[in-house]
Amino acid sequence: MTVSDGQDELEAQFAQWRHYAGRRPELRQTDVAELEDHLRGSVDELIAVGLSPDEAFLVAVKRMGGLDELAREFAREHSERLWKQLVLTGDGDGPAADGHRRALLAVVLCAAGAAASVKLPGLFGLDLYQDGGFYLRNLSLFALPWLAALLAWRRKAGPALVATLAALFALGAVAANVYPLADDSQSAVLTGIHVPIALWLVIGLAYAADDVRSSRRHMDFIRFTGELLVYLALIACGGGVLILMISGTFKAIGIAPGEFIGQWLVPCGGVAAVVVAGWLVEAKQSVVENMAPVLARLFTPLFTAVLLAFIVAFGWSGTGIDVDRTALILFNVVLVVVLGLLLYSFSARDPEAPPGLFEKLQLALVVSALVIDVLVLLAITGRITEYGTSPNKAAALGENVILLANLVWSAWLLLGFVRRRTTFAALERWQTGYLPVYAAWAWIVALVFPPLFGYL
Structure with a gap:
């Protein structure tokens, strides 16, 4: 191998490392450039003492440490970035600000789509309280497709995966609505429980769209699920305070806001909160501890x-x-x-x-x-x-x-x-590899049990 070939290969390795580091949400381009400059200096020093370019690059990267730890260090040193990242103000110019604005627009559109979806059945004469069974069976279908759309957009999912997601959500709609189930039947309750489980694991496909087969991505999705539940609980607490404020203040001036709260704020805000919570988890991922x-x-x-x-x-x-x-x-x-x-x-x-x-x-x-x-x-x-x-x-x-x-x-x-x-890796692979089993059982209960037990 000539010196020129070795230098070209080394530059290709730097480019690969730069691309990987640039995907970290905590690191700005200036941060990546600073780290790369440090990395190049270490490589030059190692080559000077007799290592080959490949060996020098590997040793320098090892000395620098993992990108996860580096990203956490940058986040701790520049903690104000966390709040900018969470609210996505879009201040400033450049590609980063444009990306923040696009992300915020996508979140707003998906949250608005979820809110509109929960009101759509009302155009066909269905009432949230009089037809509660229908809404309970379809609750996940009002929110989760929009969260999947947001995640698929962020992960740049391919057409084949997008079509798969759409088909699975359509199957969920069939499972929730095709069978003649009485609202108080056991099959209706089981459908209301298992369709959301099946569809949540469909969300996992959208989340791992950039590397569907990776067990690490599957474990990331498990973390995402737990964090989303935490954020939903916090949003629910804030929503409860908001409802109390609206109820108390408007009643004080002779206006009863009960219908607005029950028909609009709670259902629309509830499904939109799922999308917003998912966005919050994505926005602060790896910036603060889970x-x-x-x-x-x-x-x-x-x-x-x-x-x-x-x-x-x-x-x-x-x-x-x-x-x-x-x-x-x-x-x-x-x-x-x-x-x-x-x-x-x-x-x-x-x-x-x-x-x-x-x-x-x-x-x-x-x-x-x-x-x-x-x-x-x-x-x-x-x-x-x-x-x-x-x-x-x-x-x-x-x-x-x-x-x-x-x-x-x-x-x-x-x-x-x-x-x-x-090894610990065997434990992790077992748990992530078992997720399809839960999905398969949820689909069986939702699709096969109602006719099998005569829609009881």
């Missing part, structure tokens, strides 16, 4: 203690588990929360860090949830054998079997990791 993993580390010891106490109490009392609909929902929620605590703890963990006390605590949590899952499965199976099946029992049975499979292998991998026989 809240969901912090909450997971806080609540993992508490939930472990509660589940262990339940198992001890169950063994002491000797009574069985009452598996009515409320109890089934409660136990499934407990298992999903355990899974969420596991996922968000994983998402914030350094993959290279050795196992410690917290991983042993996670193992105790998973084993406790596994014992409870087996007890619930035995109770459901006994009730089905004695009284026959129903949509609720069949759905609960399937969900507990799916969670059982996840928990069993998670416990095995965690045990291996604690004993230093399994």
